[in-house]
Amino acid sequence: MDSWLVMAKELGIVLLNLTHRTPTLAAAHPIPVGAGASEALRTALTAAEVHRLPHQIQRTIRAAQSSGLTEISASGQAALLRLNRLLAPPESKL
Numbered sequence: 001m002d003s004w005l006v007m008a009k010e011l012g013i014v015l016l017n018l019t020h021r022t023p024t025l026a027a028a029h030p031i032p033v034g035a036g037a038s039e040a041l042r043t044a045l046t047a048a049e050v051h052r053l054p055h056q057i058q059r060t061i062r063a064a065q066s067s068g069l070t071e072i073s074a075s076g077q078a079a080l081l082r083l084n085r086l087l088a089p090p091e092s093k094l
Contacts, residue, residue, distance in 0.1 A: 037067070038069060038072065041060055041063060041064055041069065041072050042072060042075070044056065044060050045057060045060045045072065045075060045076050045079055048060060048079070049079040049082065049083055052083060052086070052087065054080060054083055054084070054087075057076050057079050057080045057083065058076075058080065060072070060076050061073050061076035061077060061080070064076060
């Protein structure tokens with residue numbers, strides 16, 4: 001199965017109800033997230049980094065933030081930084 005489809009399935013389950021909330025609503029009424037959802041976000045984050053998909057990392061970060069999963073959000077920020085460094089053009093030596 002295509003890696004994109006696997007990741008979309010994992011992430012889609014978790015993001016379905018989390019990404020369509022305003023930041024104000026998310027802050028006022030965080031959605032309780034069980035261990036299964038947390039693990040799905042971690043798996044999606046790992047897959048997004050391995051497949052070099054920064055937009056999927058950003059989606060995972062937003063979902064984690066709206067659910068109060070600060071550890072996963074921080075992991076996502078770190079993954080995004082690593083990916084940005086990896087994909088950045090080499091510095092000119094002029």
